[in-house]
Amino acid sequence: MRTTIVSAVLVVLLGLGLLVGAGVENGPNPFITLGVMNGAVFGLVALGLVLVYKGTRVFNFAQGEFGTIAAYLLFLSINRGWPYWVGILVALAGTVLIGLVLERGVIRPLINAPRINVLVATIAAALFMIGMEILIARIEPRSLSPIIAAVDSSGNPNGVTVFNLPIEPQRLIALGVLLSLGGVLAWFFSKTDLGLAVLATSQDAFATRVMGIGIERMSRFIWVSAALLGAIAGILYVPLTGALTPAVMTSNILIPAFTGAVIGGMTSLPGAFVGGIVIGVVQSVGLWAGGHFTIGEKALQEVIPGVEQVTILLVLLAVLLSRPQGLLGKEA
């Protein structure tokens, strides 16, 4: 119920923002639209973060690097002349394999260790993956083409135009994938026995064992799913940036996605979705405001460099002060 209300309020706010923005010269509407699209990618990574947090009560610092690794695997596959869809399969399968190895080699031996140990282990895993990316693909930026090109062979833009802003097909795909995955995961955790068992494991691993449920199986499932979500986010996001570099997902996406997950409520999958979109819009509108408004004779972004990041932190602060468990999280 709360999910529906909060989502409806945010949609109304978004609609009001667009209405007001329509009356402003050089208004924020293209930025709001772009923010929703960027928010879809933040939401995808946030879904992975929430999944691991729900299952293990740990923030997974390696979540971003699942995406970077997948993007590199896709890049290497395309460079070998393989079709794009084969590259996607290779990227997804390879990242899932890395998720399996990480779970078996690092996470499972720490299954009964304090959570802080697991947290530090995920940092080590992220650094290891970044090291491997540098070793194998070198540091120079690579270009990764999108699933559907932004312009067709005659130079006309593909996709749709909203508020005079052309939206690339890749962004529309990201939004569609986020909506679908959010729905599937919400169904999985509320309706299936396996989903319930994952939640139960996160709340009391000892009791889960008592019930005859293999917590190792649950752990494996969580990390493979997280790797898969990270890989999908990487494949969808990196072509939009134009540059594939080591740690690109950690440096560009992890922090906004984490902020989105916290705003949504760290244990809420719909919250991750909503939080990701909120962060995307806030960041984008902050960027617009930085160029649009002036203080004295200087633009806002000159007075406050990185004003869009400040805006995100202000929203985070406001949410945490008014509702510490996040917009859709449950009170502890």
Add this chain to the structure above:
Amino acid sequence: MSLLEVQELSAGYGSLPVLQGLSFKIEEGETAVLLGLNGAGKTTTVLCLAGLIKPWGGKITFDGKNVTGWDPRKLVAEGIVLVPEGRHVFPELTIAQNLRIGAWPYRRDRKHTRAIVEQAVEYFPRLQERWTQLAGTLSGGEQQMLAIARGLMARPKILLIDESSLGLSPKLTKTVFEVVQKINSDGTTVLMVEQNAGVLKIADRAFVMEKGTLVYEGQGGEILDHAEIREAYLGAPA
């Protein structure tokens, strides 16, 4: 043939021995109780039986099978189910969801699961009244009821109940013991770990433990009449 036979069982934590050659038998259809002071090894015994601690030595035979060192998953499927000390309900899941998790071995058989749920809530009607309430918001007594009902969901042949009266009022304790008696009379063998002398009224057999071994075995009623044992192990004066 006994349903459960424990022979020369030894186990411990790290290098600290707790059980040192424990032996006892439980017949099918009995309610048995393990008594003893703190540190006697009662909880360690049921944890061993449920596969949550690997025994160092000895043998556990259940329903004619040597189940020593088996994984909890296999033991639950075989019919040995533990209701752990401290309840350990899943606090952020509803009562209905907690029970569904308890039926994990039968998760592919919805019809069967529904039938067991109905039977479990017959014992504890209060659970049905709070079906969609989160388990963490229940009172201690209600959580204990949920923990026992959840244990029943796996259709145990033997239900191991560890300290079910811990932290409960005398009235609630009596209710819990009465339900356990009913569960037993419906055909489930029960082994309880208790420090509450009231349990002896429903016990067919009682085992008294001290320092990891058995020091006394008899019928439940016998211990109630045995002033020395009652005073030494149950803290109840003659």
